[in-house]
Amino acid sequence: MHSQLTHASLALSTDLVIYTARLVRSLRRNIDAPAGVRVLSLLDEHGPLGVTQLAKLDRCSQPTMSAAVANLAEAGLVAKDPSPVDARSSVVSLTHEGSNVLATQRDAWATAITERLRAHNRTQEDLATAVSVLRDLLEPDPMSGANRGTRPERI
Amino acid sequence: MHSQLTHASLALSTDLVIYTARLVRSLRRNIDAPAGVRVLSLLDEHGPLGVTQLAKLDRCSQPTMSAAVANLAEAGLVAKDPSPVDARSSVVSLTHEGSNVLATQRDAWATAITERLRAHNRTQEDLATAVSVLRDLLEPDPMSGANRGTRPERI
């Protein structure tokens, strides 16, 4: 009935999905608000961007990004100015405060993660591998196609 | 001002947080409803459990687990019976259908993940490493302590 994947494959994939979900929840619980920081991080990496560009880079819908940017702007972490070359578009850029918040948050995450991994005798190389695996999984167009044909019931 | 973590550490940690968030979102978008499957998976692994036990294992609050179990029960994927030895408690167990849904979902995830990793020349060992890293990060009490003293502003 089911495909002939190895037991290990099934277990590892399931664990990956479950652990990532728990990790994300855990991060949210500590009010580390990853959603906003993702945007700050994108701006830091790419420089000023429009809302739609940000949405594409973060792989979310445009309305979701609009809301995220609005929140960040209200908090003073980004500036949202009209584009000088396109009246429809806006240019979102990091403010000093946004930059500081990003740095602080990055530091907090890195500290916690580094500490934890060391406590488990995990190397930075292991972390790099994990990040690469996650990046590869997100690459094409995330998990679409996972349900092709066999769409499982909604849980 | 900030701690003396290496640039690599900062970048990797940030990427881990960001990628896991995107992956979870991507999984949700495909209506793979990880939340319910996590419960099914726990029941499959540990056998029948009470609501509070499930909540502890999944590291969520008891009310959250109550709601999850209620949904699953309504969908017929789990059975919720009163405990024979403790009138306060209930016993949640997998139904045949729940077991099938779990297997189907696991299979879908494993297929998608395996395929993607192979496309990027990533080995199963890499996947195992990633899973281990995530597990280690979740171990003590997730990310608590990340904000000790320096609690960053909410984004």
Next chain:
DNA sequence: ACGCGATGCATAGGGAGACTATGTATTGAT
């Protein structure tokens, strides 16, 4: 046997984060 803190769960209320559908204003190309 009784009282009471501890335990197991349900309910109420609310918030973050996402999505789809849709509307509006510009742009750019015909």
Next chain:
DNA sequence: ATCAATACATAGTCTCCCTATGCATCGCGT
């Protein structure tokens, strides 16, 4: 000058999670 395409905003809704409470039951000490 039109008109499809593009950039955003808004409305409405969903899932998942949390805290704060309330309630019934258990089990222990006296």
